[in-house]
Amino acid sequence: xxxxxxxxxxxxxxxxxxxxxxxxxxxxxxxxxxxxxxxxxxxxxxxxxxxxxxxxxxxxxxxxxxxxxxxxxxxxxxxxxxxxxxxxxxxxxxxxxxxxxxxxxxxxxxxxxxxxxxxxxxxxxxxxxxxxxxxxxxxxxxxxxxxxxxxxxxxxxxxxxxxxxxxxxxxxxxxxxxxxxxxxxxxxxxxxxxxxxxxxxxxxxxxxxxxxxxxxxxxxxxxxxxx
Numbered sequence: 001x002x003x004x005x006x007x008x009x010x011x012x013x014x015x016x017x018x019x020x021x022x023x024x025x026x027x028x029x030x031x032x033x034x035x036x037x038x039x040x041x042x043x044x045x046x047x048x049x050x051x052x053x054x055x056x057x058x059x060x061x062x063x064x065x066x067x068x069x070x071x072x073x074x075x076x077x078x079x080x081x082x083x084x085x086x087x088x089x090x091x092x093x094x095x096x097x098x099x100x101x102x103x104x105x106x107x108x109x110x111x112x113x114x115x116x117x118x119x120x121x122x123x124x125x126x127x128x129x130x131x132x133x134x135x136x137x138x139x140x141x142x143x144x145x146x147x148x149x150x151x152x153x154x155x156x157x158x159x160x161x162x163x164x165x166x167x168x169x170x171x172x173x174x175x176x177x178x179x180x181x182x183x184x185x186x187x188x189x190x191x192x193x194x195x196x197x198x199x200x201x202x203x204x205x206x207x208x209x210x211x212x213x214x215x216x217x218x219x220x221x222x223x224x225x226x227x
């Protein structure tokens with residue numbers, strides 16, 4: 001039931017009394033790339049001082065929440081580990097079991113700590129046999145992904161369709177001077193070219209909000225705002 005008219009607010013302080021919980025995006029809200037957004041940390045502190053619950057919802061899936069926390073604390077954002085709700089966590093809660101000999105082929109960085117998922121996996125690089133042998137695919141980070149690797153994935157899926165789970169559904173991410181292509185871009189490209197079904201985890205999909213609401217205490221949905 002969306003309001004019929006939108007109302008302009010100069011800042012979150014103007015609407016703080018209307019809500020009990022604030023869900024904040026990271027990129028473009030708290031930081032852009034490695035730079036903090038001026039005033040963001042102070043605003044989070046103001047909301048917490050007012051007794052508001054503040055969670056950070058991030059589509060950053062390339063490393064665990066503990067590493068994300070260090071980044072936010074370096075920006076001066078006053079949050080704890082329990083305040084970070086990540087698409088990586090939403091994905092981890094839903095990864096299905098594979099056959100005993102199966103493994104997940106993973107689009108990731110070298111430091112993505114995929115082992116923390118507790119699943120059999122191999123990193124997708126430039127060996128086509130890894131793609132063909134994988135029982136399914138997890139797309140976590142495109143930072144080190146190449147067009148050649150995308151083609152290997154597409155060709156392998158064209159031969160035998162398998163499950164694809166995307167831990168970061170973003171199409172692009174703001175990096176200050178440019179936009180980087182993210183796993184969501186490559187996943188949608190596969191959807192378009194192969195007409196296959198892919199499952200996404202993170203904003204704007206419901207699974208990350210279900211996870212966020214499980215951490216809110218006695219707060220009605222109408223008293224929650226997403227920034």
